[in-house]
Amino acid sequence: MSAVITKRPAEEGTESPVREMVGGYLARVRGGDMGALPAVSALVALCLFFWVAQPVFMSTSNLANLFTQGAAGIVIAMGLVFVLLLGEIDLSAGFTSGVCAAILAVTLTQQGWPWYAAVGAALLTGALIGTLLGTIVVKIGIPSFVVTLAAFLALQGVALKIMDNGTNVSVNDKTIVAIANDNVPITLGWVIFVVGILGFAAVQFKQFSTRRRRGLTGQSLAGLVVKIAALAAVCGFVVYVLSMERSRNPAFASLKGMPIVVPLILVLLVVFTFVLNRTSFGRHIYAVGGNQEAARRAGINVDRIKITAFVLCSAMAAIGGIIAASRANSVDPNTGGSDVLLKAVGAAVIGGTSLFGGRGRMLDAILGGLVIAVIDNGMGLMGYSAGTKFIVTGLVLLLAAGVDALSRRRSLTTR
Amino acid sequence: MTASENQVPGPVIELRGIDKSFGPVQVLHGVDFEAHVGEVTALVGDNGAGKSTLVKCIGGIHPIDAGDYLFEGRPVHVGGPRDAADLGVEIVYQDLALADNLDIVQNMFLGREKKSGIVLDEYTMEELAAETLAGLSVRTVKSVRQQVSSLSGGQRQTVAIAKAVLWNSKVVILDEPTAALGVAQTQQVLELVRRLADKGLAVVLISHNMNDVFAVSDRIAALYLGRMAAQVKTRDVTHAQVVELITAGRSGDLGLQQANGNGAKA
Numbered sequence: 088m089s090a091v092i093t094k095r096p097a098e099e100g101t102e103s104p105v106r107e108m109v110g111g112y113l114a115r116v117r118g119g120d121m122g123a124l125p126a127v128s129a130l131v132a133l134c135l136f137f138w139v140a141q142p143v144f145m146s147t148s149n150l151a152n153l154f155t156q157g158a159a160g161i162v163i164a165m166g167l168v169f170v171l172l173l174g175e176i177d178l179s180a181g182f183t184s185g186v187c188a189a190i191l192a193v194t195l196t197q198q199g200w201p202w203y204a205a206v207g208a209a210l211l212t213g214a215l216i217g218t219l220l221g222t223i224v225v226k227i228g229i230p231s232f233v234v235t236l237a238a239f240l241a242l243q244g245v246a247l248k249i250m251d252n253g254t255n256v257s258v259n260d261k262t263i264v265a266i267a268n269d270n271v272p273i274t275l276g277w278v279i280f281v282v283g284i285l286g287f288a289a290v291q292f293k294q295f296s297t298r299r300r301r302g303l304t305g306q307s308l309a310g311l312v313v314k315i316a317a318l319a320a321v322c323g324f325v326v327y328v329l330s331m332e333r334s335r336n337p338a339f340a341s342l343k344g345m346p347i348v349v350p351l352i353l354v355l356l357v358v359f360t361f362v363l364n365r366t367s368f369g370r371h372i373y374a375v376g377g378n379q380e381a382a383r384r385a386g387i388n389v390d391r392i393k394i395t396a397f398v399l400c401s402a403m404a405a406i407g408g409i410i411a412a413s414r415a416n417s418v419d420p421n422t423g424g425s426d427v428l429l430k431a432v433g434a435a436v437i438g439g440t441s442l443f444g445g446r447g448r449m450l451d452a453i454l455g456g457l458v459i460a461v462i463d464n465g466m467g468l469m470g471y472s473a474g475t476k477f478i479v480t481g482l483v484l485l486l487a488a489g490v491d492a493l494s495r496r497r498s499l500t501t502r
Numbered sequence: 503m504t505a506s507e508n509q510v511p512g513p514v515i516e517l518r519g520i521d522k523s524f525g526p527v528q529v530l531h532g533v534d535f536e537a538h539v540g541e542v543t544a545l546v547g548d549n550g551a552g553k554s555t556l557v558k559c560i561g562g563i564h565p566i567d568a569g570d571y572l573f574e575g576r577p578v579h580v581g582g583p584r585d586a587a588d589l590g591v592e593i594v595y596q597d598l599a600l601a602d603n604l605d606i607v608q609n610m611f612l613g614r615e616k617k618s619g620i621v622l623d624e625y626t627m628e629e630l631a632a633e634t635l636a637g638l639s640v641r642t643v644k645s646v647r648q649q650v651s652s653l654s655g656g657q658r659q660t661v662a663i664a665k666a667v668l669w670n671s672k673v674v675i676l677d678e679p680t681a682a683l684g685v686a687q688t689q690q691v692l693e694l695v696r697r698l699a700d701k702g703l704a705v706v707l708i709s710h711n712m713n714d715v716f717a718v719s720d721r722i723a724a725l726y727l728g729r730m731a732a733q734v735k736t737r738d739v740t741h742a743q744v745v746e747l748i749t750a751g752r753s754g755d756l757g758l759q760q761a762n763g764n765g766a767k768a
């Protein structure tokens with residue numbers, strides 16, 4: 088109750104960094120925000136479990152596999168985060184990725200377009216689908232659940248039509264195929280790692296010093312160092328494992344380095360995290376998801392924010408579709424179908440993005456997507472059937488949604 | 503108790519003959535209303551009298567159907583929340599309109615974020631938010647980086663009020679700010695309201711509580727079934743008269759004489 092509003096130096100005296108981080112985290116949990124901890128713990132626990140159960144799980148080739156397997160779903164999930172943050176949903180994101188992949192394949196293979204033109208066409212298709220969905224939701228006022236359910240069916244049909252009622256179209260363009268099948272050279276991989284960690288550290292330290300200079304409270308220096316060191320250790324380990332030779336016959340064809348999709352996803356993560364956390368557009372997305380009426384009264388153009396979110400979601404689905412096409416070397420009418428959408432939504436929610444809107448991060452999609460990919464991959468290695476994998480993934484999703492609902496209820500009752 | 507005794511400014515906001523309907527239901531009938539610099543004007547009326555609707559018309563949330571909106575003597579058109587904000591009119595709504603998932607700073611600057619380039623200038627916003635709260639002698643908020651979901655009712659009200667005065671506003675309108683508060687918190691908010699007026703703002707306070715009204719207001723405007731029954735100086739009337747104006751629309755020569763038209767100003 089004292090005048091704590093008055094400025095005080097950034098460092099909290101003698102409080103230990105661990106104590107400070109735990110305290111800050113608990114405060115956020117009380118506010119209904121579990122943060123990344125559940126997903127990270129689940130990920131670590133699952134990895135350790137599968138490592139013990141099937142040591143081959145931690146092999147370099149399997150880890151590389153894991154990333155390329157999960158990549159398309161992760162990118163689609165990243166797009167869904169925008170829509171989920173608003174408290175909306177896009178059930179058609181899977182087939183949007185399928186349609187965009189079909190456009191890519193047809194323009195590349197049948198029309199002979201250069202890869203960049205085909206990619207542009209796929210992205211544009213995604214953006215158009217998003218504009219259409221967002222506009223219908225906003226201007227007509229049909230719930231996004233229904234609009235995108237309709238689009239789920241319709242886009243499935245569009246994909247069929249584009250591919251002459253179901254013929255498989257192959258994708259042979261070297262650049263496109265490389266996205267999900269080639270690796271970054273080892274040295275470049277390490278350069279990306281060093282630049283990434285240094286860049287992250289630089290941003291964090293700059294924030295820290297500015298806050299201190301201007302007399303604002305914030306994280307302690309020690310806490311910051313712990314955070315950066317932990318990140319460097321985890322990322323360094325992954326880059327190290329991915330840099331090992333994983334070809335059975337290296338003399339014939341060497342296979343090492345991080346898959347190209349890894350830096351691709353990292354770039355998307357950095358860009359969209361910046362958008363969400365550091366721009367007013369991002370701030371307004373959270374505001375609309377948290378209290379639409381408050382946002383409207385604050386003079387925010389709610390309709391524009393919503394439509395833009397749907398456009399971003401569908402454009403990200405297009406990128407997911409391109410990755411899927413690359414990985415399969417082909418596109419068929421089922422690309423983006425079956426469980427793709429459900430797993431992408433699951434990824435975002437497992438990562439900690441709320442289905443009720445207003446709470447979530449880009450990183451969630453990646454963490455949750457990795458959890459799903461690890462379950463899929465690890466259980467596969469252990470010889471479980473697809474049926475068992477679906478059941479387990481379903482239960483994990485239910486658990487995550489339950490945590491989401493309970494933490495929301497908690498935050499509503501702790502007034 | 504008023505700061506305006508020795509100055510004779512015109513009203514900063516003046517409404518004349520405001521009509522407002524929602525579909526077939528006419529909620530406001532030719533309402534006149536004014537608010538003065540350095541004064542607290544209490545807007546009273548029974549539930550459903552149209553107080554919140556009147557305030558939303560002033561704030562640009564609802565377009566008015568007919569009537570004049572004068573600001574500092576000039577007729578203005580307020581077509582949305584931004585227009586009202588640009589004039590310096592800030593409203594603390596009954597249903598607060600804070601985003602629970604954002605922190606205090608983020609809420610205070612919502613829709614009007616400070617930026618350097620395209621990047622949000624968190625430092626400046628945080629400093630200004632802390633200064634504003636300190637300037638209002640608010641001591642109950644621990645950190646301006648707290649999420650609003652973790653605040654008590656009184657703290658939320660405080661944040662909403664601080665948000666309204668952050669913008670060098672000229673008029674602050676509070677819709678039942680104490681309705682959900684306990685005794686001590688109510689007292690704090692009322693002191694805050696008085697301080698705003700003493701700082702030279704025009705304050706409009708909607709309240710049901712006669713004690714609150716008589717404790718802080720300089721003028722009282724009573725709405726009765728969507729009509730302005732009377733606008734009077736607080737010191738010229740008694741509790742009983744105001745209660746009559748609220749419940750019957752008239753009290754002696756005050757108020758609506760035939761339940762039509764607006765009451766004369768006293």
Ligand SMILES: Nc1ncnc2c1ncn2[C@@H]1O[C@H](COP(=O)(O)OP(=O)(O)O)[C@@H](O)[C@H]1O
Pocket residue numbers: 524527529547548549550551552553554555556
């Ligand atoms: N958006 C709206 N649509 C339809 N009727 C409304 C709306 N807002 C308020 N009303 C009606 O207008 C009348 C006045 O409401 P309100 O201004 O909230 O009263 P008060 O704040 O004085 O209690 C009520 O009868 C209410 O039902």
Ligand SMILES: [Mg+2]
Pocket residue numbers: 553554555596677
């Ligand atoms: Mg009301």
